[in-house]
Amino acid sequence: MADSGMHPDGKLVFLINPTSGKPSVQKRLSELLAALEERTEPGQMLRVVTEAPGHATALAEELSRKYEGQATLYVCGGDGTVHEAVNGLMAAGSRALPFAVLPTGTGNDYARHLYGQTDLETVLDDLAANRLALQPIDVVRANGRYSANVMSFGLDTRVQMINERLADKAAFLGETTFLFSALAGLLGRRKFRMRLEAEERTPDGGFRSVSREFDYILMAICNAEYYGGGFQPAPGANSADGLLEICHVDPMGLPAILRLLPKYRKGAHLGHPSVHRMTVRSGLLASLDGSLPLLGNMDGEVFTTDRLEFECKPSALRVYRAAVPVNEA
Template sequence: MRAVLAVHPGSGGGAAERLKGVVAARLRERVDRLELWTGDPAGAAGGDLLVVLGGDGAVHQAVQVCAGTGTALAVLPAGGGNDFARALGIPLDPLRALDTLLDALASGRRRVLDLGRADDGCWFATVLCAGFDAAVARLAAALRWPTGPHRYDVAVVGELARFRPKPVALSFDGDRWELEATLVAVGNTGYYGGGIPVCPAADPGDGLFDITVVGRAGRADLIRLLPRLRTGAHLAHPAVRTVRAREVLIEGNGWPVVADGEPAGTVPVSVRCVPGALAIVL
Protein backbone atom coordinates (compact mmCIF):
# COMPACT_ATOMS: atom_id res chain seq x y z
CA MET A 1 0.00 0.00 0.00
CA ARG A 2 1.23 3.48 -0.94
CA ALA A 3 0.00 6.09 1.53
CA VAL A 4 0.38 9.85 1.77
CA LEU A 5 0.25 11.70 5.09
CA ALA A 6 -0.96 15.26 4.42
CA VAL A 7 -0.14 17.55 7.34
CA HIS A 8 -1.67 21.00 7.74
CA PRO A 9 0.84 22.72 10.04
CA GLY A 10 -1.53 25.45 11.24
CA SER A 11 -4.37 23.11 12.22
CA GLY A 12 -5.28 23.09 15.89
CA GLY A 13 -2.88 25.89 16.75
CA GLY A 14 0.08 23.84 15.50
CA ALA A 15 -1.08 20.48 16.90
CA ALA A 16 -0.77 18.78 13.51
CA GLU A 17 2.81 19.92 13.08
CA ARG A 18 3.76 18.70 16.56
CA LEU A 19 2.24 15.26 15.99
CA LYS A 20 3.42 14.52 12.45
CA GLY A 21 6.58 12.68 13.47
CA VAL A 22 4.77 10.27 15.79
CA VAL A 23 1.97 9.72 13.29
CA ALA A 24 4.37 9.09 10.40
CA ALA A 25 6.44 6.60 12.40
CA ARG A 26 3.42 4.56 13.40
CA LEU A 27 1.90 4.61 9.91
CA ARG A 28 5.14 3.27 8.42
CA GLU A 29 4.59 0.12 10.48
CA ARG A 30 1.36 -0.59 8.56
CA VAL A 31 1.98 0.57 4.98
CA ASP A 32 4.57 -0.33 2.36
CA ARG A 33 5.43 3.23 1.47
CA LEU A 34 4.59 6.55 3.13
CA GLU A 35 5.09 10.01 1.68
CA LEU A 36 4.88 13.09 3.87
CA TRP A 37 3.06 16.06 2.34
CA THR A 38 2.65 19.52 3.82
CA GLY A 39 -0.37 21.70 3.06
CA ASP A 40 -2.91 21.24 0.28
CA PRO A 41 -2.82 17.56 -0.80
CA ALA A 42 -3.90 18.31 -4.39
CA GLY A 43 -0.47 17.27 -5.66
CA ALA A 44 -0.53 14.04 -3.67
CA ALA A 45 -3.09 12.25 -5.85
CA GLY A 46 -2.59 8.72 -7.07
CA GLY A 47 -1.84 6.75 -3.90
CA ASP A 48 -3.92 4.04 -2.26
CA LEU A 49 -4.57 6.01 0.91
CA LEU A 50 -4.55 9.71 1.80
CA VAL A 51 -4.28 10.33 5.55
CA VAL A 52 -5.18 13.85 6.63
CA LEU A 53 -3.78 15.26 9.86
CA GLY A 54 -5.74 18.49 10.22
CA GLY A 55 -9.17 20.06 10.53
CA ASP A 56 -12.26 20.30 8.38
CA GLY A 57 -10.58 22.64 5.88
CA ALA A 58 -7.91 20.01 5.33
CA VAL A 59 -10.56 17.32 4.95
CA HIS A 60 -12.35 19.46 2.36
CA GLN A 61 -9.16 19.71 0.29
CA ALA A 62 -8.57 15.98 0.59
CA VAL A 63 -12.09 15.16 -0.52
CA GLN A 64 -11.41 16.99 -3.80
CA VAL A 65 -8.48 14.59 -4.33
CA CYS A 66 -10.19 11.34 -3.29
CA ALA A 67 -13.77 11.73 -4.54
CA GLY A 68 -14.64 9.32 -7.32
CA THR A 69 -11.15 7.79 -7.41
CA GLY A 70 -9.44 4.68 -6.11
CA THR A 71 -7.76 6.63 -3.31
CA ALA A 72 -9.26 6.04 0.12
CA LEU A 73 -9.31 8.76 2.79
CA ALA A 74 -8.45 8.57 6.47
CA VAL A 75 -8.85 11.45 8.93
CA LEU A 76 -6.86 12.23 12.06
CA PRO A 77 -8.72 15.28 13.43
CA ALA A 78 -6.44 18.08 14.57
CA GLY A 79 -8.48 21.20 13.88
CA GLY A 80 -10.86 23.52 15.66
CA GLY A 81 -14.19 22.10 14.49
CA ASN A 82 -13.60 18.49 13.35
CA ASP A 83 -17.20 18.12 12.19
CA PHE A 84 -16.48 15.42 9.61
CA ALA A 85 -14.78 13.22 12.21
CA ARG A 86 -17.54 13.89 14.73
CA ALA A 87 -20.24 12.81 12.28
CA LEU A 88 -18.47 9.52 11.54
CA GLY A 89 -17.65 8.68 15.15
CA ILE A 90 -13.89 9.07 14.64
CA PRO A 91 -12.19 9.86 17.97
CA LEU A 92 -11.56 13.60 18.20
CA ASP A 93 -8.18 13.05 19.82
CA PRO A 94 -5.78 12.54 16.87
CA LEU A 95 -3.68 9.85 18.59
CA ARG A 96 -6.78 7.87 19.54
CA ALA A 97 -7.96 8.29 15.96
CA LEU A 98 -4.58 6.95 14.82
CA ASP A 99 -5.06 3.83 16.94
CA THR A 100 -8.44 3.30 15.28
CA LEU A 101 -6.94 3.84 11.82
CA LEU A 102 -4.11 1.37 12.40
CA ASP A 103 -6.63 -1.23 13.56
CA ALA A 104 -8.74 -0.58 10.46
CA LEU A 105 -5.68 -0.99 8.21
CA ALA A 106 -4.81 -4.28 9.88
CA SER A 107 -8.35 -5.64 9.47
CA GLY A 108 -9.11 -4.10 6.07
CA ARG A 109 -12.07 -2.19 7.50
CA ARG A 110 -13.44 0.69 5.43
CA ARG A 111 -16.72 2.44 4.64
CA VAL A 112 -18.18 3.97 1.47
CA LEU A 113 -19.83 7.39 1.84
CA ASP A 114 -22.00 9.71 -0.22
CA LEU A 115 -20.71 13.18 -1.05
CA GLY A 116 -22.36 16.37 -2.20
CA ARG A 117 -21.28 18.00 -5.44
CA ALA A 118 -22.00 21.56 -6.51
CA ASP A 119 -22.56 22.66 -10.09
CA ASP A 120 -19.03 24.11 -10.24
CA GLY A 121 -17.55 20.65 -9.52
CA CYS A 122 -16.75 21.30 -5.86
CA TRP A 123 -17.29 18.28 -3.61
CA PHE A 124 -18.40 18.54 0.03
CA ALA A 125 -18.56 15.95 2.78
CA THR A 126 -20.46 17.67 5.60
CA VAL A 127 -22.80 20.66 5.08
CA LEU A 128 -23.24 23.24 2.34
CA CYS A 129 -24.97 26.30 3.73
CA ALA A 130 -26.23 29.62 2.43
CA GLY A 131 -27.43 32.71 4.25
CA PHE A 132 -26.85 33.61 7.89
CA ASP A 133 -24.87 30.51 8.78
CA ALA A 134 -22.63 30.90 5.73
CA ALA A 135 -21.98 34.53 6.65
CA VAL A 136 -21.09 33.41 10.19
CA ALA A 137 -18.76 30.68 8.88
CA ARG A 138 -17.05 33.14 6.55
CA LEU A 139 -16.50 35.63 9.38
CA ALA A 140 -15.34 32.88 11.78
CA ALA A 141 -12.73 31.71 9.28
CA ALA A 142 -11.31 35.24 9.17
CA LEU A 143 -10.99 35.55 12.96
CA ARG A 144 -7.63 34.85 14.57
CA TRP A 145 -9.08 34.80 18.09
CA PRO A 146 -10.64 32.96 19.82
CA THR A 147 -9.68 29.51 18.57
CA GLY A 148 -11.88 26.45 18.22
CA PRO A 149 -15.69 26.45 18.25
CA HIS A 150 -15.85 29.73 20.20
CA ARG A 151 -14.89 31.55 16.99
CA TYR A 152 -18.38 30.75 15.73
CA ASP A 153 -19.99 32.25 18.83
CA VAL A 154 -18.10 35.51 18.28
CA ALA A 155 -18.99 35.48 14.58
CA VAL A 156 -22.68 34.95 15.39
CA VAL A 157 -22.68 38.13 17.47
CA GLY A 158 -20.99 40.01 14.64
CA GLU A 159 -23.50 38.88 12.01
CA LEU A 160 -26.65 39.33 14.12
CA ALA A 161 -26.37 43.11 13.85
CA ARG A 162 -26.38 43.23 10.04
CA PHE A 163 -27.98 40.13 8.55
CA ARG A 164 -31.55 40.31 7.20
CA PRO A 165 -33.81 37.57 5.75
CA LYS A 166 -34.15 37.50 1.96
CA PRO A 167 -36.44 35.87 -0.59
CA VAL A 168 -35.18 32.47 -1.66
CA ALA A 169 -36.42 29.76 -4.00
CA LEU A 170 -35.61 26.09 -3.42
CA SER A 171 -36.19 23.48 -6.12
CA PHE A 172 -35.71 19.85 -5.14
CA ASP A 173 -36.75 16.55 -6.70
CA GLY A 174 -39.69 18.05 -8.59
CA ASP A 175 -40.94 20.36 -5.82
CA ARG A 176 -40.37 24.09 -5.28
CA TRP A 177 -40.54 26.37 -2.23
CA GLU A 178 -40.53 30.15 -2.43
CA LEU A 179 -40.19 31.99 0.88
CA GLU A 180 -38.34 34.60 2.88
CA ALA A 181 -35.57 32.78 4.68
CA THR A 182 -32.67 33.28 7.02
CA LEU A 183 -30.57 30.24 6.14
CA VAL A 184 -30.51 27.03 4.15
CA ALA A 185 -28.33 24.09 5.21
CA VAL A 186 -27.85 21.09 2.91
CA GLY A 187 -26.49 18.23 5.00
CA ASN A 188 -24.64 15.17 3.78
CA THR A 189 -23.67 14.71 7.43
CA GLY A 190 -25.23 16.41 10.42
CA TYR A 191 -22.73 18.86 11.90
CA TYR A 192 -21.17 22.21 11.13
CA GLY A 193 -19.69 25.10 13.08
CA GLY A 194 -17.75 22.95 15.55
CA GLY A 195 -20.45 20.51 16.63
CA ILE A 196 -23.76 22.19 15.75
CA PRO A 197 -26.22 19.46 14.62
CA VAL A 198 -27.98 21.58 12.00
CA CYS A 199 -29.16 18.49 10.08
CA PRO A 200 -29.12 15.98 12.94
CA ALA A 201 -30.60 13.03 11.04
CA ALA A 202 -28.35 13.32 7.97
CA ASP A 203 -26.86 9.96 6.94
CA PRO A 204 -23.95 9.93 4.45
CA GLY A 205 -24.93 6.48 3.26
CA ASP A 206 -28.57 6.91 2.25
CA GLY A 207 -28.18 8.73 -1.08
CA LEU A 208 -30.11 11.78 0.15
CA PHE A 209 -29.43 15.21 1.63
CA ASP A 210 -31.18 16.39 4.77
CA ILE A 211 -32.08 20.05 4.17
CA THR A 212 -32.86 22.47 7.00
CA VAL A 213 -34.45 25.81 6.14
CA VAL A 214 -34.96 28.62 8.66
CA GLY A 215 -37.66 30.95 7.38
CA ARG A 216 -38.11 34.62 8.17
CA ALA A 217 -36.46 35.29 11.53
CA GLY A 218 -35.62 38.66 13.03
CA ARG A 219 -32.76 39.35 15.40
CA ALA A 220 -34.79 38.49 18.50
CA ASP A 221 -36.03 35.26 16.89
CA LEU A 222 -32.47 34.25 16.02
CA ILE A 223 -31.23 34.96 19.52
CA ARG A 224 -33.89 32.57 20.85
CA LEU A 225 -33.35 30.01 18.10
CA LEU A 226 -29.56 29.76 18.02
CA PRO A 227 -29.14 28.03 21.42
CA ARG A 228 -31.51 25.32 20.19
CA LEU A 229 -29.14 24.60 17.32
CA ARG A 230 -26.58 23.27 19.79
CA THR A 231 -28.95 20.48 20.84
CA GLY A 232 -30.91 19.86 17.65
CA ALA A 233 -34.08 21.27 19.26
CA HIS A 234 -34.31 23.91 16.51
CA LEU A 235 -36.24 21.45 14.33
CA ALA A 236 -39.32 21.98 16.50
CA HIS A 237 -39.31 25.77 15.98
CA PRO A 238 -42.21 26.98 13.78
CA ALA A 239 -39.81 28.93 11.51
CA VAL A 240 -37.87 25.75 10.63
CA ARG A 241 -38.74 23.43 7.75
CA THR A 242 -36.95 20.25 6.71
CA VAL A 243 -36.97 18.09 3.61
CA ARG A 244 -34.89 15.25 2.17
CA ALA A 245 -33.81 15.29 -1.46
CA ARG A 246 -31.19 14.04 -3.93
CA GLU A 247 -30.75 17.40 -5.65
CA VAL A 248 -31.47 20.99 -4.67
CA LEU A 249 -31.21 24.32 -6.46
CA ILE A 250 -30.96 27.44 -4.27
CA GLU A 251 -31.66 30.73 -6.03
CA GLY A 252 -33.24 34.12 -5.60
CA ASN A 253 -30.52 36.24 -3.97
CA GLY A 254 -26.79 36.73 -3.67
CA TRP A 255 -26.23 35.00 -0.32
CA PRO A 256 -22.74 33.72 0.47
CA VAL A 257 -22.31 29.95 0.22
CA VAL A 258 -19.97 27.84 2.37
CA ALA A 259 -19.22 24.11 1.95
CA ASP A 260 -17.41 22.17 4.69
CA GLY A 261 -16.73 25.56 6.28
CA GLU A 262 -14.93 26.80 3.15
CA PRO A 263 -16.12 29.66 0.86
CA ALA A 264 -17.99 28.27 -2.15
CA GLY A 265 -19.26 31.30 -4.03
CA THR A 266 -22.74 32.77 -3.83
CA VAL A 267 -26.35 31.87 -4.56
CA PRO A 268 -27.56 30.62 -7.02
CA VAL A 269 -26.07 27.19 -6.45
CA SER A 270 -27.16 23.70 -7.46
CA VAL A 271 -26.00 20.58 -5.59
CA ARG A 272 -26.62 16.86 -5.89
CA CYS A 273 -25.90 13.88 -3.69
CA VAL A 274 -23.48 11.39 -5.28
CA PRO A 275 -23.86 7.96 -3.63
CA GLY A 276 -20.72 6.00 -2.78
CA ALA A 277 -18.33 8.71 -3.99
CA LEU A 278 -15.78 8.35 -1.18
CA ALA A 279 -14.07 5.37 0.43
CA ILE A 280 -12.89 6.04 3.98
CA VAL A 281 -10.76 3.92 6.30
CA LEU A 282 -11.94 4.24 9.89
Protein backbone atom coordinates (compact mmCIF):
# COMPACT_ATOMS: atom_id res chain seq x y z
CA MET A 1 0.00 0.00 0.00
CA ALA A 2 1.26 3.48 -0.87
CA ASP A 3 2.40 5.89 1.83
CA SER A 4 -0.58 7.67 3.31
CA GLY A 5 -1.54 10.95 1.74
CA MET A 6 -4.96 10.74 3.38
CA HIS A 7 -5.73 14.24 4.63
CA PRO A 8 -2.63 14.71 6.83
CA ASP A 9 -4.19 17.53 8.88
CA GLY A 10 -7.44 15.73 9.75
CA LYS A 11 -8.55 12.73 11.75
CA LEU A 12 -9.18 9.46 9.90
CA VAL A 13 -12.30 7.86 11.36
CA PHE A 14 -13.03 4.29 10.28
CA LEU A 15 -16.61 3.20 10.91
CA ILE A 16 -16.44 -0.59 10.78
CA ASN A 17 -19.26 -3.13 10.53
CA PRO A 18 -17.54 -6.30 11.83
CA THR A 19 -20.31 -8.59 10.54
CA SER A 20 -20.19 -7.30 6.97
CA GLY A 21 -18.98 -9.73 4.30
CA LYS A 22 -16.72 -12.72 4.79
CA PRO A 23 -14.33 -13.19 7.75
CA SER A 24 -11.41 -13.21 5.31
CA VAL A 25 -12.34 -9.70 4.15
CA GLN A 26 -12.58 -8.46 7.74
CA LYS A 27 -9.15 -9.94 8.43
CA ARG A 28 -7.69 -8.21 5.38
CA LEU A 29 -9.27 -4.91 6.44
CA SER A 30 -7.60 -5.18 9.85
CA GLU A 31 -4.24 -5.87 8.19
CA LEU A 32 -4.58 -2.93 5.82
CA LEU A 33 -5.60 -0.53 8.57
CA ALA A 34 -2.70 -1.68 10.74
CA ALA A 35 -0.31 -0.96 7.86
CA LEU A 36 -1.91 2.44 7.33
CA GLU A 37 -1.63 3.29 11.01
CA GLU A 38 2.14 2.87 10.82
CA ARG A 39 2.21 5.65 8.21
CA THR A 40 0.05 8.15 10.09
CA GLU A 41 0.63 10.37 13.09
CA PRO A 42 -0.04 8.85 16.54
CA GLY A 43 -3.70 9.29 17.43
CA GLN A 44 -4.69 10.39 13.94
CA MET A 45 -6.62 7.19 13.21
CA LEU A 46 -9.77 6.21 15.06
CA ARG A 47 -11.61 2.90 14.64
CA VAL A 48 -15.26 2.77 15.68
CA VAL A 49 -17.09 -0.57 15.50
CA THR A 50 -20.83 -1.02 15.12
CA GLU A 51 -22.55 -3.26 17.65
CA ALA A 52 -26.06 -3.75 16.25
CA PRO A 53 -28.27 -2.98 13.25
CA GLY A 54 -28.85 0.77 13.03
CA HIS A 55 -25.77 1.59 15.10
CA ALA A 56 -23.90 3.03 12.09
CA THR A 57 -26.59 5.71 11.77
CA ALA A 58 -26.16 6.88 15.35
CA LEU A 59 -22.37 6.74 15.13
CA ALA A 60 -22.16 8.68 11.84
CA GLU A 61 -24.27 11.48 13.30
CA GLU A 62 -22.37 11.50 16.60
CA LEU A 63 -18.96 11.51 14.90
CA SER A 64 -20.02 14.30 12.55
CA ARG A 65 -21.09 16.51 15.42
CA LYS A 66 -17.90 15.74 17.37
CA TYR A 67 -15.36 16.18 14.57
CA GLU A 68 -17.10 18.73 12.34
CA GLY A 69 -14.63 19.98 9.73
CA GLN A 70 -11.76 18.02 11.29
CA ALA A 71 -12.14 14.46 10.03
CA THR A 72 -13.10 12.17 7.18
CA LEU A 73 -15.40 9.19 7.75
CA TYR A 74 -14.42 5.90 6.10
CA VAL A 75 -17.44 3.59 6.00
CA CYS A 76 -16.18 0.00 6.12
CA GLY A 77 -19.02 -2.30 5.13
CA GLY A 78 -21.50 -3.15 2.41
CA ASP A 79 -24.47 -1.30 0.99
CA GLY A 80 -26.51 -1.71 4.17
CA THR A 81 -23.78 -0.09 6.25
CA VAL A 82 -23.49 2.74 3.73
CA HIS A 83 -27.27 3.21 3.94
CA GLU A 84 -27.13 3.53 7.71
CA ALA A 85 -24.12 5.86 7.65
CA VAL A 86 -25.68 8.14 5.03
CA ASN A 87 -28.80 8.49 7.18
CA GLY A 88 -26.61 9.48 10.13
CA LEU A 89 -24.68 11.99 8.04
CA MET A 90 -27.91 13.54 6.79
CA ALA A 91 -29.16 13.81 10.38
CA ALA A 92 -26.02 15.81 11.19
CA GLY A 93 -27.02 18.47 8.66
CA SER A 94 -24.30 20.98 7.83
CA ARG A 95 -21.94 19.22 10.25
CA ALA A 96 -21.88 16.03 8.16
CA LEU A 97 -18.37 14.70 7.62
CA PRO A 98 -17.06 13.99 4.13
CA PHE A 99 -16.93 10.24 3.61
CA ALA A 100 -15.50 7.41 1.56
CA VAL A 101 -16.50 3.76 1.28
CA LEU A 102 -14.20 0.81 1.94
CA PRO A 103 -16.10 -2.15 0.44
CA THR A 104 -16.22 -5.14 2.79
CA GLY A 105 -19.78 -6.33 2.11
CA THR A 106 -21.25 -8.79 -0.38
CA GLY A 107 -22.83 -6.62 -3.07
CA ASN A 108 -20.80 -3.41 -2.63
CA ASP A 109 -22.85 -1.73 -5.36
CA TYR A 110 -22.39 1.83 -4.10
CA ALA A 111 -18.62 1.36 -4.00
CA ARG A 112 -18.79 -0.03 -7.54
CA HIS A 113 -20.58 3.15 -8.57
CA LEU A 114 -18.05 5.43 -6.88
CA TYR A 115 -14.84 3.64 -7.83
CA GLY A 116 -15.62 1.43 -10.81
CA GLN A 117 -14.61 -1.70 -8.87
CA THR A 118 -14.97 -3.22 -5.40
CA ASP A 119 -11.48 -4.37 -4.45
CA LEU A 120 -10.87 -3.23 -0.88
CA GLU A 121 -7.11 -2.88 -1.17
CA THR A 122 -7.28 -0.94 -4.44
CA VAL A 123 -9.81 1.54 -3.06
CA LEU A 124 -7.79 2.10 0.10
CA ASP A 125 -4.60 2.49 -1.93
CA ASP A 126 -6.28 5.06 -4.19
CA LEU A 127 -7.43 6.98 -1.11
CA ALA A 128 -3.98 6.85 0.46
CA ALA A 129 -2.34 8.06 -2.77
CA ASN A 130 -4.84 10.93 -3.19
CA ARG A 131 -6.11 9.53 -6.49
CA LEU A 132 -9.73 10.20 -5.50
CA ALA A 133 -11.47 13.56 -5.43
CA LEU A 134 -13.87 15.00 -2.85
CA GLN A 135 -17.09 15.79 -4.70
CA PRO A 136 -20.71 16.65 -3.83
CA ILE A 137 -23.17 13.81 -4.21
CA ASP A 138 -26.95 13.49 -4.26
CA VAL A 139 -29.11 11.36 -1.99
CA VAL A 140 -32.79 10.39 -2.22
CA ARG A 141 -35.22 11.35 0.52
CA ALA A 142 -38.09 8.86 0.80
CA ASN A 143 -40.72 8.97 3.55
CA GLY A 144 -38.25 10.59 5.92
CA ARG A 145 -35.39 8.17 5.22
CA TYR A 146 -32.46 8.56 2.85
CA SER A 147 -31.20 6.30 0.08
CA ALA A 148 -27.71 6.64 -1.34
CA ASN A 149 -28.10 4.19 -4.19
CA VAL A 150 -31.24 2.42 -5.47
CA MET A 151 -34.78 1.75 -4.29
CA SER A 152 -36.50 -1.17 -6.00
CA PHE A 153 -39.91 -2.82 -5.91
CA GLY A 154 -41.45 -6.09 -7.00
CA LEU A 155 -39.85 -9.41 -7.81
CA ASP A 156 -36.28 -8.64 -6.76
CA THR A 157 -37.37 -7.41 -3.33
CA ARG A 158 -39.61 -10.45 -2.92
CA VAL A 159 -36.62 -12.70 -3.67
CA GLN A 160 -34.51 -10.78 -1.16
CA MET A 161 -37.19 -11.07 1.53
CA ILE A 162 -37.46 -14.83 0.94
CA ASN A 163 -33.67 -15.09 1.06
CA GLU A 164 -33.46 -13.30 4.41
CA ARG A 165 -36.09 -15.56 5.94
CA LEU A 166 -34.48 -18.69 4.52
CA ALA A 167 -31.03 -17.65 5.70
CA ASP A 168 -32.35 -17.35 9.25
CA LYS A 169 -34.10 -20.72 9.19
CA ALA A 170 -31.66 -22.73 7.06
CA ALA A 171 -28.21 -21.26 7.65
CA PHE A 172 -26.66 -24.64 6.75
CA LEU A 173 -27.48 -23.93 3.09
CA GLY A 174 -24.89 -21.15 3.02
CA GLU A 175 -24.66 -19.14 -0.18
CA THR A 176 -27.04 -21.52 -1.99
CA THR A 177 -29.93 -19.94 -0.09
CA PHE A 178 -30.12 -17.25 -2.78
CA LEU A 179 -30.59 -19.88 -5.49
CA PHE A 180 -33.54 -21.39 -3.64
CA SER A 181 -34.93 -17.92 -2.92
CA ALA A 182 -34.69 -16.87 -6.56
CA LEU A 183 -36.45 -20.05 -7.65
CA ALA A 184 -39.25 -19.51 -5.10
CA GLY A 185 -39.63 -15.90 -6.22
CA LEU A 186 -39.77 -16.72 -9.92
CA LEU A 187 -42.33 -19.45 -9.39
CA GLY A 188 -44.50 -17.18 -7.25
CA ARG A 189 -46.10 -13.83 -7.84
CA ARG A 190 -44.74 -11.94 -10.84
CA LYS A 191 -47.27 -9.12 -11.25
CA PHE A 192 -47.64 -5.96 -9.15
CA ARG A 193 -49.53 -2.71 -9.76
CA MET A 194 -48.83 0.88 -8.70
CA ARG A 195 -49.58 4.52 -9.40
CA LEU A 196 -46.68 6.85 -10.11
CA GLU A 197 -46.91 10.63 -9.94
CA ALA A 198 -43.70 12.46 -10.81
CA GLU A 199 -41.96 15.58 -12.02
CA GLU A 200 -40.52 14.17 -15.23
CA ARG A 201 -37.71 15.80 -17.16
CA THR A 202 -38.63 16.78 -20.71
CA PRO A 203 -36.34 16.69 -23.78
CA ASP A 204 -35.86 20.47 -23.59
CA GLY A 205 -34.56 20.23 -20.00
CA GLY A 206 -37.76 21.38 -18.31
CA PHE A 207 -40.13 19.35 -16.15
CA ARG A 208 -43.74 18.25 -16.44
CA SER A 209 -46.12 16.60 -13.99
CA VAL A 210 -47.11 13.07 -15.00
CA SER A 211 -49.41 10.47 -13.48
CA ARG A 212 -49.41 6.83 -14.56
CA GLU A 213 -50.90 3.56 -13.40
CA PHE A 214 -49.17 0.38 -14.53
CA ASP A 215 -48.45 -3.27 -13.83
CA TYR A 216 -44.84 -4.29 -13.29
CA ILE A 217 -42.60 -7.16 -12.36
CA LEU A 218 -39.55 -5.01 -11.58
CA MET A 219 -39.31 -1.30 -10.79
CA ALA A 220 -36.28 0.71 -9.65
CA ILE A 221 -35.65 4.33 -8.67
CA CYS A 222 -31.95 4.94 -9.21
CA ASN A 223 -29.61 7.56 -7.84
CA ALA A 224 -26.72 5.38 -9.03
CA GLU A 225 -26.59 2.59 -11.56
CA TYR A 226 -25.84 -0.69 -9.71
CA TYR A 227 -27.77 -2.82 -7.24
CA GLY A 228 -28.21 -6.46 -6.30
CA GLY A 229 -24.54 -7.32 -6.78
CA GLY A 230 -24.00 -5.63 -10.13
CA PHE A 231 -27.41 -5.45 -11.84
CA GLN A 232 -27.85 -2.23 -13.86
CA PRO A 233 -31.49 -1.14 -14.12
CA ALA A 234 -30.46 2.38 -15.21
CA PRO A 235 -26.99 2.28 -16.78
CA GLY A 236 -25.29 5.65 -16.64
CA ALA A 237 -27.33 6.95 -13.71
CA ASN A 238 -25.37 9.89 -12.30
CA SER A 239 -25.50 10.52 -8.55
CA ALA A 240 -24.34 14.12 -8.97
CA ASP A 241 -26.85 15.50 -11.51
CA GLY A 242 -29.82 16.25 -9.23
CA LEU A 243 -31.96 13.68 -11.07
CA LEU A 244 -33.28 10.15 -10.58
CA GLU A 245 -33.66 7.44 -13.20
CA ILE A 246 -36.71 5.19 -13.07
CA CYS A 247 -36.86 1.85 -14.83
CA HIS A 248 -39.84 -0.49 -14.76
CA VAL A 249 -40.43 -3.80 -16.49
CA ASP A 250 -43.85 -5.06 -17.57
CA PRO A 251 -45.10 -8.40 -16.19
CA MET A 252 -43.98 -11.34 -18.30
CA GLY A 253 -43.93 -15.11 -18.27
CA LEU A 254 -41.15 -17.16 -16.73
CA PRO A 255 -39.29 -17.91 -20.01
CA ALA A 256 -39.32 -14.23 -20.98
CA ILE A 257 -38.06 -12.99 -17.63
CA LEU A 258 -35.29 -15.61 -17.63
CA ARG A 259 -34.18 -14.32 -21.04
CA LEU A 260 -34.32 -10.69 -19.91
CA LEU A 261 -32.49 -10.99 -16.58
CA PRO A 262 -28.98 -11.46 -18.06
CA LYS A 263 -29.50 -8.29 -20.10
CA TYR A 264 -30.89 -6.50 -17.03
CA ARG A 265 -27.72 -7.40 -15.18
CA LYS A 266 -25.47 -6.03 -17.93
CA GLY A 267 -27.54 -2.89 -18.53
CA ALA A 268 -28.39 -4.07 -22.05
CA HIS A 269 -32.15 -4.29 -21.53
CA LEU A 270 -33.32 -0.77 -22.38
CA GLY A 271 -34.27 -1.57 -25.98
CA HIS A 272 -36.69 -4.29 -24.89
CA PRO A 273 -40.36 -3.38 -25.58
CA SER A 274 -41.36 -4.33 -22.03
CA VAL A 275 -38.77 -2.05 -20.41
CA HIS A 276 -39.56 1.62 -19.71
CA ARG A 277 -37.29 4.42 -18.44
CA MET A 278 -37.89 7.99 -17.35
CA THR A 279 -35.91 10.74 -15.62
CA VAL A 280 -37.47 12.60 -12.68
CA ARG A 281 -36.55 14.85 -9.76
CA SER A 282 -39.34 13.83 -7.36
CA GLY A 283 -42.46 11.72 -7.20
CA LEU A 284 -44.96 9.59 -5.34
CA LEU A 285 -45.72 5.87 -5.51
CA ALA A 286 -48.93 4.23 -4.30
CA SER A 287 -49.85 0.57 -4.26
CA LEU A 288 -52.81 -0.46 -6.41
CA ASP A 289 -52.68 -4.07 -5.24
CA GLY A 290 -55.82 -3.90 -3.12
CA SER A 291 -54.92 -4.24 0.53
CA LEU A 292 -51.32 -5.23 -0.24
CA PRO A 293 -48.66 -2.55 0.35
CA LEU A 294 -45.70 -1.72 -1.85
CA LEU A 295 -42.92 -4.23 -1.23
CA GLY A 296 -39.63 -2.42 -1.67
CA ASN A 297 -36.05 -2.14 -0.59
CA MET A 298 -33.89 0.90 -0.01
CA ASP A 299 -30.18 0.20 -0.57
CA GLY A 300 -31.00 -3.43 0.16
CA GLU A 301 -33.07 -2.77 3.29
CA VAL A 302 -36.56 -4.27 2.85
CA PHE A 303 -39.64 -2.21 3.74
CA THR A 304 -43.38 -2.07 3.05
CA THR A 305 -45.56 1.01 2.68
CA ASP A 306 -48.85 1.98 1.08
CA ARG A 307 -47.42 5.23 -0.23
CA LEU A 308 -43.90 6.50 -0.87
CA GLU A 309 -42.98 10.13 -1.46
CA PHE A 310 -39.47 10.63 -2.82
CA GLU A 311 -37.23 13.42 -4.05
CA CYS A 312 -33.63 13.90 -5.08
CA LYS A 313 -31.60 16.04 -2.66
CA PRO A 314 -28.85 17.49 -4.86
CA SER A 315 -25.31 17.82 -3.49
CA ALA A 316 -26.49 16.72 -0.06
CA LEU A 317 -23.20 15.14 1.04
CA ARG A 318 -19.52 15.05 0.08
CA VAL A 319 -17.80 11.82 -0.90
CA TYR A 320 -14.39 10.71 -2.14
CA ARG A 321 -14.82 9.10 -5.54
CA ALA A 322 -13.03 8.66 -8.85
CA ALA A 323 -11.88 12.09 -10.08
CA VAL A 324 -13.94 11.56 -13.23
CA PRO A 325 -17.25 9.86 -12.29
CA VAL A 326 -17.13 6.29 -13.55
CA ASN A 327 -20.36 6.59 -15.52
CA GLU A 328 -19.12 9.71 -17.29
CA ALA A 329 -15.64 8.48 -18.23
